[in-house]
Amino acid sequence: MQKEIIISLTEWIDQNLGNNLSIDEVAAKSGYSKWHLQRMFRAMTRQTLGDYIRDRRLAKAAEALCASQRPVFDIALQYGYESQQTFSRVFRRKFDLTPTAYRHSQRCSSLPTFSNVGSLS
Numbered sequence: 001m002q003k004e005i006i007i008s009l010t011e012w013i014d015q016n017l018g019n020n021l022s023i024d025e026v027a028a029k030s031g032y033s034k035w036h037l038q039r040m041f042r043a044m045t046r047q048t049l050g051d052y053i054r055d056r057r058l059a060k061a062a063e064a065l066c067a068s069q070r071p072v073f074d075i076a077l078q079y080g081y082e083s084q085q086t087f088s089r090v091f092r093r094k095f096d097l098t099p100t101a102y103r104h105s106q107r108c109s110s111l112p113t114f115s116n117v118g119s120l121s
Helices: 002-015 023-030 034-045 049-067 072-078 084-095 099-104
Strands: none
Touching: 002 023, 002 034, 002 049, 023 034, 023 049, 034 049, 049 072, 049 084, 049 099, 072 084, 072 099, 084 099
16 A cells, blocks of 8 residues: 555656645645655655655756757756756766756766656565
């Protein structure tokens, strides 16, 4: 039952990545307390809920960088970053490249996936 709850939640999170998601909001959606949800989520995925949301936002932003020529700032805003500087710092920490360098790199031909949902067996 917990597996189904987590899968359902991760699908909902993925559909709402453009919104300003908080752990409180995700917990309210799940019907569990945020503390219980975070323990359950970590037990099932081996990562925190916050890390999952950040990783998915960055993965979607990376896809958007490769799939379009939209300004980096627009993509940053779309995925919940308030400034291009913050987005660039977090993006570089994850991918070892700035968003612009990533867009022009060979990585765009083979995008990484960060979803741990498939490993919930």
